[in-house]
Amino acid sequence: MNKINVGVIGVGAMGYNHARVYYRLENANLVAVSDLMKGNLAKVSQKYGAIGYVDYENILENPDIEVVSVCVPTTHHHNVVMDAIDHGKHILVEKPIAFTLDEAKEMVKAARKKGVKLGTGHVERFNPAVQKAKELIENDVIGDVVSASAKRVGPFPPRIKDVGVTIDLAIHDLDVMYYLFSEPVAEVYSTMGSILEKCEFEDHAEIMTKFNSGITGMLEVNWLTPYKRRELEITGTDGIISIDYIDQSIDVFGKFAQDVHINHEEPLKGEIKSFLSSIINDEEPEITGEDGIYALRVVLAAMKSARDHSPVKINGDLNPE
Numbered sequence: 001m002n003k004i005n006v007g008v009i010g011v012g013a014m015g016y017n018h019a020r021v022y023y024r025l026e027n028a029n030l031v032a033v034s035d036l037m038k039g040n041l042a043k044v045s046q047k048y049g050a051i052g053y054v055d056y057e058n059i060l061e062n063p064d065i066e067v068v069s070v071c072v073p074t075t076h077h078h079n080v081v082m083d084a085i086d087h088g089k090h091i092l093v094e095k096p097i098a099f100t101l102d103e104a105k106e107m108v109k110a111a112r113k114k115g116v117k118l119g120t121g122h123v124e125r126f127n128p129a130v131q132k133a134k135e136l137i138e139n140d141v142i143g144d145v146v147s148a149s150a151k152r153v154g155p156f157p158p159r160i161k162d163v164g165v166t167i168d169l170a171i172h173d174l175d176v177m178y179y180l181f182s183e184p185v186a187e188v189y190s191t192m193g194s195i196l197e198k199c200e201f202e203d204h205a206e207i208m209t210k211f212n213s214g215i216t217g218m219l220e221v222n223w224l225t226p227y228k229r230r231e232l233e234i235t236g237t238d239g240i241i242s243i244d245y246i247d248q249s250i251d252v253f254g255k256f257a258q259d260v261h262i263n264h265e266e267p268l269k270g271e272i273k274s275f276l277s278s279i280i281n282d283e284e285p286e287i288t289g290e291d292g293i294y295a296l297r298v299v300l301a302a303m304k305s306a307r308d309h310s311p312v313k314i315n316g317d318l319n320p321e
Contacts, residue, residue: 003029004276006067007059009080011035011044013159014094015071021272022069023048028276032059056080060087067279069121069272070094073162078103081118085110092275092285094121095175096167096299097292104296108289119275119285120292122175126270128262129248133234133241134180141256142236148177149218149235154228156196156203164201166192166299169221173232174209174302175295177217180234185209185217185298187313192306195224207302 004027008019011033022030030048034056035041045052059065060083070080070093077098084091091111097120098104111118124130137145150173160168178184187210192202204222211217230245239254250260271287278285301312 003027004067004279005029005031005065006069007032007034007062007065008044008050008069008071009034009056009059009084010070010072011040012037012071015069016040016044017268018069018071018092018272019044019048019050021266021269023050025269025273025276027280028272031065032062034059057083060084060089066090067092067276074167075099075162078107081107082110085114085116085118088114088116090117090119090275090279092119092121092272093292095123095292096120096163096171096296097289098296099163101293101297101300104289104293108293111289117275117278117285118289119278120287120289120295121271122172122287122291122295123267123271124172124176124245125179125287126265126267126274127245127248128265128267128270129243129245129250130176130180130232132250132260132262133232133243136241136250136252136260137180137234137236141239141252141258142234142241142254143238145181145215145234145236147216147218147235148180148232150177150220150232151229152219152221152231153225154223155226156199156223158198161200164192164194164199164205164303165203165221165223166190166205166207166303169223170205170207170219170302171295171299173219173221174207174217174298175291176232177209177211178291178294178298181211181213181215183212183215184294185301185314186212187311188298188302188305189311190302190305192303199223202303202306205302205306209298 032051209217
């Protein structure tokens, strides 16, 4: 089996996991990792037998490396991704795709022009429970979808220093709803606030969305709860699907109630396998840069709604032009 040579730029908490997954995949060869924090760099490079660089340019200048995962802080996504595109690398960038919409659009356009693949790491789409829920919805097990309600709460993560809870957490469920319903958000209304002194950004948000067809979505996210909960409930005309992201479990209630069997797999492993497959088969990534633009557009609209204390309508056009 031919192996794809890969590098990981940024090996903090998420980048460490990217390196771990690449190291264990049969069709990947983890060549190098990069991080400004020498402690992180030494730990990951030694554990997985990869070359360690403080300067990520050394990864990009290696002609044998075809793919890079970009797992640096969000505010640095644009610069690192644009550098990787210039060097002709295929890129899997962690969510959100960028800090601003203009940055995201420039990245997508540049990748298209260079002929490299740009995938966005919205990992919850690869949660087996989410994929099973999509199958159940498409098979009309709960009838027509009416609404969805998500709760993604837990303690404050000290490693997050450049964004608030909306971009870090809410973006997951907004993307999952988009994936499950196959339609974009038309309007969003939200309230947000900050209670924790150690957090520079909003640490809790309540977001209401209205999709094109009239489906409504409610999201509660925070960094205040002392334990983690990651749940999504989808209500239809004939029943309810209840998802636990952490347990990768589903309960189905209603007219067609049933026991649901799920084959558990690490979502990040599924995400990386899918991205590598898109390169091997020369196909569009399963989660494209345009998907990343959409998710970022919705969370930024939610933040604007909270600032303006009014609903915000969203243009559904994902074209980066």
